Amino acid sequence: MPKIDRRSLLKATGAAVGATALAGCTGGSDSGGNTLEKIGMSAYVRGGAWITAYIEAAEYYAEDLGIELEVRPNQQSAQKQVNDIRDFTNGDHDAILVGVWSTGAAEGAINQAMEQGTPVFATNADTSSSEIPLYVGFSNYDGGAASADAMLPALEQQYPDKDTYRVLNVRGIQGNQSANQRSQGFLDVMAEHDNVEVVQTLNGEYARDIAQSTVQQWINANGVVDGIYSGNLSMGLGVVQALRNEDLLVPKGQEGHVVLTQMDGSPEVNPLVGEGMIDAAVDQPNYFYNPIAMYYMKQYVEAGNDDSVIPDVGTEVTSSDLNIQPGQHKGIEMWSEPIWEPGIMREQNGHPWFRTNGIVITEENYEQPFLWGNVWG
Amino acid sequence: MATKEGFLSEYLGDTDDTVLTLLDNMIWPILGIVILGVLIFVPQTLRNFRSVQLLLWAAVPLGLLVLAESLCLLSGNFDLSIGSIAGFSAMFTGMLLGTCPSCWGVISSPWLGLAIIISVGAIIGLVNGVMIARVGLNPFLQTLAFLIIFEGAKTAIQTQPVTGLPSEYLAIGGSANFAILILIVAFAIFGAIMRYTTFGQSVYALGSSEKSAREVGIDTNRLIMMIYTISGVLSAIAGLMLTGFVGVVPPLIGEGLIFQAFAGAVIGGISLFGGRGLITGAFGGVILIQLVQSALNNSTAVGATEIQMINGFVLFIAILLYSTQSKIRSRILASGSV
Numbered sequence: 001m002p003k004i005d006r007r008s009l010l011k012a013t014g015a016a017v018g019a020t021a022l023a024g025c026t027g028g029s030d031s032g033g034n035t036l037e038k039i040g041m042s043a044y045v046r047g048g049a050w051i052t053a054y055i056e057a058a059e060y061y062a063e064d065l066g067i068e069l070e071v072r073p074n075q076q077s078a079q080k081q082v083n084d085i086r087d088f089t090n091g092d093h094d095a096i097l098v099g100v101w102s103t104g105a106a107e108g109a110i111n112q113a114m115e116q117g118t119p120v121f122a123t124n125a126d127t128s129s130s131e132i133p134l135y136v137g138f139s140n141y142d143g144g145a146a147s148a149d150a151m152l153p154a155l156e157q158q159y160p161d162k163d164t165y166r167v168l169n170v171r172g173i174q175g176n177q178s179a180n181q182r183s184q185g186f187l188d189v190m191a192e193h194d195n196v197e198v199v200q201t202l203n204g205e206y207a208r209d210i211a212q213s214t215v216q217q218w219i220n221a222n223g224v225v226d227g228i229y230s231g232n233l234s235m236g237l238g239v240v241q242a243l244r245n246e247d248l249l250v251p252k253g254q255e256g257h258v259v260l261t262q263m264d265g266s267p268e269v270n271p272l273v274g275e276g277m278i279d280a281a282v283d284q285p286n287y288f289y290n291p292i293a294m295y296y297m298k299q300y301v302e303a304g305n306d307d308s309v310i311p312d313v314g315t316e317v318t319s320s321d322l323n324i325q326p327g328q329h330k331g332i333e334m335w336s337e338p339i340w341e342p343g344i345m346r347e348q349n350g351h352p353w354f355r356t357n358g359i360v361i362t363e364e365n366y367e368q369p370f371l372w373g374n375v376w377g
Numbered sequence: 378m379a380t381k382e383g384f385l386s387e388y389l390g391d392t393d394d395t396v397l398t399l400l401d402n403m404i405w406p407i408l409g410i411v412i413l414g415v416l417i418f419v420p421q422t423l424r425n426f427r428s429v430q431l432l433l434w435a436a437v438p439l440g441l442l443v444l445a446e447s448l449c450l451l452s453g454n455f456d457l458s459i460g461s462i463a464g465f466s467a468m469f470t471g472m473l474l475g476t477c478p479s480c481w482g483v484i485s486s487p488w489l490g491l492a493i494i495i496s497v498g499a500i501i502g503l504v505n506g507v508m509i510a511r512v513g514l515n516p517f518l519q520t521l522a523f524l525i526i527f528e529g530a531k532t533a534i535q536t537q538p539v540t541g542l543p544s545e546y547l548a549i550g551g552s553a554n555f556a557i558l559i560l561i562v563a564f565a566i567f568g569a570i571m572r573y574t575t576f577g578q579s580v581y582a583l584g585s586s587e588k589s590a591r592e593v594g595i596d597t598n599r600l601i602m603m604i605y606t607i608s609g610v611l612s613a614i615a616g617l618m619l620t621g622f623v624g625v626v627p628p629l630i631g632e633g634l635i636f637q638a639f640a641g642a643v644i645g646g647i648s649l650f651g652g653r654g655l656i657t658g659a660f661g662g663v664i665l666i667q668l669v670q671s672a673l674n675n676s677t678a679v680g681a682t683e684i685q686m687i688n689g690f691v692l693f694i695a696i697l698l699y700s701t702q703s704k705i706r707s708r709i710l711a712s713g714s715v
Contacts, residue, residue, distance in 0.1 A: 049537040201680070212623060214674050217422075220425070267445050377478045
């Protein structure tokens with residue numbers, strides 16, 4: 001006998017309630033059946049090119065699918081996000097996409113939407129709600145670990161005669177989940193290597209100016225280190241400027257080069273990787289997050305809010321299983337290179353997590369059009 | 378011939394004068410103690426001239442905002458919008474000057490850019506002043522509204538870093554010595570203005586009692602408009618300095634600085650209730666904040682997760698000292714010996 005858990009029961013109830021409501025109601029966009037015609041999206045919309053790519057890709061993909069997408073900024077407020085989710089649920093939206101601002105804060109509103117038959121899919125930043133059908137995103141912990149993995153050979157190559165390496169960890173905002181995970185991933189990998197000493201973790205607060213002033217003061221006070229890891233692109237660029245100000249910014253292979261790895265590429269980061277100033281940047285397939293979520297969302301809604309369309313936890317998803325149809329946008333054939341693959345289905349916060357793959361930007365690939373930083377300039 | 382009683386009274390009066398002067402300048406002994414502590418426990422923070430230069434350079438944008446806030450506080454008002462004005466004026470001018478794909482790129486002269494950024498700050502500041510002085514809006518509500526409006530307007534015009542700015546435009550905040558010089562000159566000029574000019578004395582009078590200031594013939598409405606306009610200009614220059622420091626206009630420029638600006642002014646002895654405090658003290662407050670931050674970052678004994686808490690304690694201790702100072706001052710003044 002198949003196991004019926006609380007989530008499945010709520011979904012079935014939600015679908016039944018939704019179907020009943022639809023049967024007795026002539027209004028609404030999906031009165032003709034289970035179709036995905038209008039999506040409400042609540043997300044952080046400020047802060048740079050990264051988030052612009054994340055949002056615009058959602059808009060382009062929705063346009064390609066003929067779906068109306070309404071994007072509302074969360075204004076860095078969990079309360080605003082909760083309000084918007086409730087508003088979407090109460091309105092004529094068929095489903096909701098959410099990049100959660102504060103992990104636990106929107107749980108009640110998300111559960112309520114699910115119970116009322118409006119499915120909520122999370123992207124980029126996860127919710128603590130166990131009810132959602134899917135979360136699509138990168139692993140921040142794995143990203144930090146990949147940055148450490150990229151730094152280790154670069155250190156050995158740059159300083160073959162050294163026995164131990166001194167490195168700095170520049171982390172994001174205290175208490176921020178992604179900042180913690182990115183930092184911890186890096187620290188855990190480095191802790192496994194006796195020849196690497198993480199001499200200090202500095203607060204860069206995800207801000208370019210703070211990372212710049214903090215790192216240049218620290219280096220001046222404590223001496224040059226062999227490597228620096230930065231937890232996001234703004235801080236990485238602040239570190240580059242700090243080294244430039246201290247006359248320490250030289251390309252890899254040259255004497256005095258400080259090995260730099262960081263999270264995220266960008267229009268500014270990618271050329272610096274090409275010049276050898278930054279050794280590696282671990283990038284996210286951010287312009288795939290919302291299309292992947294919408295791909296499954298469409299199937300889910302059309303199947304009557306049936307979560308069997310979501311790949312099972314533990315499976316690996318490749319482009320043969322999931323085909324995001326390329327489209328002409330911003331002068332390129334967007335989504336033509338499935339840099340998200342393989343996607344690994346994991347469980348997080350009691351719901352499925354489509355963990356996308358990351359991509360390491362190096363001198364070999366920094367100009368490729370599949371890197372978002374080369375498209376959103 | 379002076380009697381014994383007269384001599385004592387004169388002596389005690391002199392002592393009280395000395396105590397009051399010390400209280401007015403309390404930030405400096407505090408700063409001295411903190412410097413001593415830093416030299417003992419985190420000596421690498423001040424290991425060479427470059428350390429001091431880097432510390433002061435990083436303090437330039439905050440310093441200008443503290444100066445702007447101090448002027449408003451001394452006049453019995455305050456300005457919540459200084460960070461937003463800094464950010465918006467920098468972003469707006471950056472969009473006009475920048476060559477990034479999404480920039481407007483309509484001007485190329487760095488000098489015109491300089492004129493524009495200052496004008497934008499001045500206009501926003503003037504509107505703040507007009508709304509408060511002429512329309513009679515509460516300063517808290519007016520500047521809160523402008524904080525929200527201009528932070529939002531900055532996002533509305535650009536969400537990506539503005540790049541491709543002229544090197545001369547960036548050089549103003551990007552050259553450590555020049556930026557520090559601007560900060561010191563700004564504090565010196567305003568310190569002198571507040572101490573030696575009618576304008577400065579009028580600001581103190583306004584901050585002590587608006588009614589009394591009006592009764593002695595000060596045009597308080599005009600004065601408030603002038604103060605907010607100056608505050609806007611100083612905020613815009615802070616935006617210019619931030620732009621030069623970073624080399625681009627980052628999308629979140631100027632955000633989160635307002636609380637530090639208040640902290641710098643209050644630690645420096647500027648009264649939250651107006652009419653009391655020295656501009657030189659506010660400068661000391663800026664240095665103290667930056668020094669503590671730098672020392673905490675350099676200290677291996679303090680973890681990254683503990684820095685904010687310790688910063689908070691430093692602010693709390695400074696507020697306690699400020700409160701004690703106010704009580705001692707009141708007691709001396711109530712004794713009538715000065």
